[in-house]
Amino acid sequence: MSNDFYTTSILPHAGIIIKICRAYTDTQEDFEDFYQEACLQIWKSKDAFQERSKWSTWIYRITLNVCLTLAKKNNRKDVTTYQVIEISEDNTAFQNENLQILYSAIKQLSDLDRAIILMYLEENPxxxxxxxxxxxxxxxxxxxxxxxxxxxxxxDGKIN
Structure with missing residues (x-):
């Protein structure tokens, strides 16, 4: 992957990739693997982008597909722990406890519902x-x- 492509086409949308990857991973190591694989797949599929949608929509679609695929592979390994990882866009831990609670709740949703609510929270139409x-x-x-x-x-069960 060229540095120019990453800088101009992926990095401006890193927040999208980070949020989706974070919602589908339980450890820092998994998060990094998902993020790297999503970036690689975006790069590999860049020539297939036909501009029928926005580039950010394309990134969502690819990242979501990568995360769903990798999450299924991880589930086959009997990963049952739920730890909340909080990664900000500069790759440091969030200090916001309410955000940790929200991500913990989102992780309990089905894969499809998780994808929908993440995009909704990003204020996508x-x-x-x-x-x-x-x-x-x-x-x-x-x-x-x-x-x-x-x-x-x-x-309500976690906050009250």
């Missing part, structure tokens, strides 16, 4: 989320409401 997930914007709106209720239930 339903249309863009639907493009990445492969469904309709109306379906996304319904799912977001259900996910919010599910997260509220999870968080």
């Amino acid at each position: 339903n249309k863009e989320i639907a493009e990445v997930i492969g469904t309709s914007p109306n379906n996304i709106a319904v799912r977001v409401n259900r996910i919010k209720k599910q997260l509220k239930t999870i968080l």
Whole structure:
């Protein structure tokens, strides 16, 4: 991967990659592996980008696919611990306990719901989320409401 491509095409969207990778990993080592693999796959697939969507949408889609694939491989290894890793965009630990609680709750969602809520929290429009997930914007709106209720239930048990 050329340094120019990383600097101009990946680094400006590193926050997207970091947040998705963080939501699907339990250890610093796994996070780094997921992040590196996502960057590699973005680089490998750059020529397949047909500009039918925004570059950031393309990055979401590739990163999500990488994370889902690697998470399935890790699940086959009977990884059952849930530790919250907090990585900020400068790769240092977050000190915000509420954010740790939120990520812990998000990790309890299904893979698809986790992807949807991460994009929703990034304030992506339903249309863009639907493009990445492969469904309709109306379906996304319904799912977001259900996910919010599910997260509220999870968080009520942790916060109260």
